[in-house]
Amino acid sequence: MKLRYSALYIAMAAVLASGAVHATGQEADAAPKNAPDASKVKTLASVQVTATKRExxxxxxxxxxxxxxxxxxxxxxxxxxxxxxxxxxxxxGTSEGDHGVVTLTLRGIGNDSAKTEYADPEVATFVDGVYSPRAEAAASLLLDMDGVEVLRGPQGTLWGRNSTAGAISFTTMKPDINGGFYGNGTIEAGNYNQSGVRAAVNLPISSTFAMRVAAVHEQHDGYVDYQNPVGQIPTVAQQQANYLASGGDPASFQPIDTNLFVQKGKKYDAQDQSAYRVSARWKPSDSFVWDLSYEDFKDRGTPNMNLMQQPRPGQKFWSALIDTAPYLDRTSRSVRSRMDWTINDDMELSYIAGYTRYSGKGDFDQDGGVNVPTSFTTNGSYQEDRTNFSNYVSSSHEFDLKSTGQNTLDWILGAYYEHENNNIRFDIPIMNGTQQGTVGWQGSFIQPEERVTSTAAFGQATWHMNDTWRLTGGVRWSHDKRENRGGINWGWGYDPAFPQQPISPGEQPGDVGFNISQHNDATYSKSKPTWLVRLDHDMGSNGLVYASVSTGYKSGGTQDGGALYKPETLTNYEIGAKFSFLGGHMTWNSAAYYEVFKNYQLSAPVTYPDGTHGLGFSNVGGETKVAGFESELAYQQSNDRANLVLSVIPKKKLGTEKYAASNDYYVPTACPPESTISNNCMDISGNDLPHAPDLSLTAIYEHDFVLSNGGRLTPRVSAQYQSAQWLSWFNFGAGDKQKAYTRGDLSLRYTEPNEKWYVNAYVQNVSDGKVKSSAAGSTLLANGTVAFTSQYLPPRTYGVQVGFWF
Structure with missing residues (x-):
């Protein structure tokens, strides 16, 4: 292990998380200070959740x-x-290489470009009730988690901002005041030089105060090997002939410098991440409790590479011809606080506050070595996507006042305020052929201040009409303001007085031949109500049915050039049922939904009429419609646990009246005259939404074999099937689609009789399948075909874990 991470190992190894039962059919609750005991099975029907902001x-x-x-x-x-x-x-979930971020899609609704200071997600993430604008920083390696709740469908009334399609709520383990000193950990090793260590320890300080410390470090080598340019690039004589054939000046010829191609160092798709969290709980009386935590997350790995879907002959699939070395440096620091006061027997007040500073920089080979240069300035393309800096500072405050106990009317009232102050500089040098070539285009996007302020007031009430029928209504008023202050897009000026070379991070664009192409100053300000109506009914003691209509909302905003784009709204019609069987040892929960999405926001890198580049936003006209069915079946007995997770989305059509463009794709059709961009365009009206397979099914099963010595041997099988799905809204042929696939994981765990330690061997992606998570096709090859690239889920990995409790 690297010395700089030694501070993380203060508690020795990793969490085998203790916590609530998995609602989709998993293990029993475990006492916080002991290993899970499979002989003490709690029923699935006893699982508690906080989706309604009450347990x-x-x-x-x-x-x-x-x-x-x-x-x-x-x-x-x-x-x-x-x-x-x-x-x-x-x-x-999809990955975006140049910014190294994760974007989420739920029920077919998501935003692949929610990765800059501009864009917001449609699936909101919360940690201990605090909104996290950046999904890749949320819950930092899922360290010391009590559990995760994923709320599907609009959650705008109670959860608010950017929960248009749903919300993910992470709950961390809290200090245990009365539990004494205890802890747990794991140590792990696997292929690709994978290693990991996790640890958590509970520290009782007094009868009213306790702390908990948790730490983690995970690392593995990159999956993507470096290709050798020798044998791929032409000979010097051929290079010279190609250069002269392009009209080059014979006196300016130079051979390709093969040293510009990366051959060693960190590879793409490497992990090097660490985090720690210090939590405190103070409970001076039965009526007040305060939870406070500080969390630090560091990512020093590398971005994921865009790989050629069809490698060149003689080259390995997990390899690329790289001329920009990978670099990633991200840090997230968060403070989260929650205070709960029991005012009296009928009322409780909560105050949830948080502060996060997320910063990062990175370097990414955007061209991916798809086109091999034929000379130092022909055929190939050098494109470096470089984040010089990005900083996202957010703070939030929420007050919830709610009823407690048994009431005819359960209610909650709340007020919310959140503020973000974001900035970024992003450079894109594009050179013809190689770094030695002429400038194809260069851009520098400098956004010194992007302010986002969101305020809201909300209320929700449930009327218990009788013992079995309940009617719920809720409304939220939100106001969003976005301000772009001083943002400038710089573009290469093609001034012969300046040398044609890639801009360096320390250079100011105006000093090295760039002109201002766009001023981005603008203000967006708008209010919007969202609401919920729901009726639910108990069908005996073991069944529940419900029907609801709810709305979601994501604000509009500003974009490059100072233009505004519209807010998007979603109306969700849903019916659902939840049943328990076999004395609570089996549950079956299902929902059918129909969603109508208006002004669906698209965002993509585009080229404007003056030749400059930028990130363009637009809204799809008409109604984007999604219909689907989802179901979770769970079974649990003392030695057997199984679950099935099903999603069916037969309808997911984009609206009408929309031509779309993207520099990530080669589109052969010209844009209509009224278009504000100069890319070629494609009519995407009625296309399928991306990342929305018709059918997705996950099956998990494990069984405990109780051995003669009292120990347990537990094999576990997890498999996922997904039908074919598009990877962009262009629906642009086979290269833009992930075909149907099945992906499986296996593990075998031995737990010793006294449940002090275990050993677990695992294999993930057993078949070593190649599963695309994204796609791009912008490179037109000499033969007239388009070369598609994709990012992929990891190849087959395997390893061994050793875990313990004390």
Whole structure:
């Protein structure tokens, strides 16, 4: 292990998370200070959730929720937000290489470009009730988690901002005042030089105060090897002939410098991440409790590479011809606070506050070595996407006043305020052929201040009409203001007085041949109500049915050039049912939904009429419609646990009246005359939404074999099937689609009789399948075909974990 991470190992190894039962059919609750005991099985029907901002039984909560325990997160090796997707119906995660971020799609609704200071997600993420604008920073490696709840469908009334399609709520483990000193940990090693260590320890300080410290470090080598340019680029004589044939000056010829191609150092798709969290709980009386935590997350890995879907002959699939070395440096620091006061027997007040500073910089090979240069300035393209700096500072405050106890009317009132102050500089040098070539285009996007302010007031009430019928209504008023202050897009001026070379991070664009192409100053300000109406009914003691209509909202905003784009709204019609069987040892929860989306926001890198580049936003006209069905079946007995997670989305059509463009794709059709961009365009009206397979099914099963010595041997099988899905709204042929696939994971765990330690061996992606998570096709080859690239889920990985409790 690297010395700089030694401070993380103060508690020795990692969490085998103790926590609530996985609602999609997983393990029993474990006492916080002991290993999970499979002989003490609690029923699935006893799972508690907080989706309605009060603790209620999952099976009696009329909301489509997937609740995942910390123990399940451990056994499924869920290390990031993206890993949760296989456990939740309709949830998809994609990766974006140049910014190294994760974007989420739920029920077919998401935003692949929610990765800059401009864009917001449609699936909101919360940690201990605090909104996290950046999904890749949320819950930092899912360290020491009590559980995760994924709320599907609009959650705008109670959860608010950017929860148009749903919300993900992470709950961390809290200090245990009365539990004494205890802890747990794991140490892990695997292929690709993978290693990991996690640890958590509970520290009782007094009868009213306790602390908890948790730490993690995870690392592995990159999956993407470097290709050798020798044997791929032409000979010097051929290079010279190609250069002269292009009209080059013979006196200016120079051979390609092969040293410009990266051959060593960190590879793309490498992990090097660490985090720690210090939590405190103070409970001076039965009527007041204060939870406070500080969390620090560092990512020193590398971005994921865009790989050629069809590698060149003689080259390995997991390899690329790289001329920009990978670099990633991200840090997130968060403070989260929650105070709960019991005012009297009928009322409780909560104050939830948070502060996060997320900063990062990175370097990415955007061209991916798709076109091999034929000379130093012909055929190939050098494109470096470089984040010189990006800083996102957010703070939020929420007050909730709610009823408690048994009432004819349960109610909650709340007020919310959130503020972000974001800035970024992003450079894109594009050279013809190689770094030695002439400038194709260069841009520098400098946004010194992007302010986002969101305020809201909300209320929701449930009327218990009788013992079995309940009617719920809620409304939220939101006001969003976005201000772009001083933003400038710089473009290469093609002034012969300046040398044609890639801009360096320390250079100011105006000093090295760039002109101002756009001023981005603008202000967006708008209010919008969202609401919910729901009726639910108990069908005996073991069944619940409900029907609801709810709305979601994501604000509009500013974009490059100072133009504004419209807010998007979603209306969701849903019916659902939840049933328990076999004395609570089996549950079956299902929901059918129909969603109408208006002004769906698209965003993509585009080229404007004057030749400059920028990130363009637009709204799809008409109504984008999605219809689907999702179901979760869970079974749990003392030695057997199984679950099925099903999502069916047969309808997911974009609206009408929209031509779309993107520099990530080669589109052969010219844009209509009224277009404000100069890219070629494509009519995407009626196309399928991306990341929305018709069918997705996950199956998990494990069984405990109790050995003669009292120990347990537990094999576990997890498999996921997904039908074919588009990877962009262009629906641009086979290169823009992930075909149907099945992906499986296996593990075998031995737990010793006294439950002090365990050993677990695992294999993930057993078949070593190549599964695309994104696609791009912007490179036109000499033969007239388009070369598509994609980012992929990891190849086959395997390893061994050793875990313990003390």
């Amino acid at each position: 209620t039984p999952l099976q009696k909560t009329p909301v489509a929720i997937s609740a995942i325990s910390g123990d399940t997160l451990d056994k499924e090796r869920v290390m990031t937000v993206q890993d949760i997707t296989r456990l939740v119906p309709g949830l998809q």
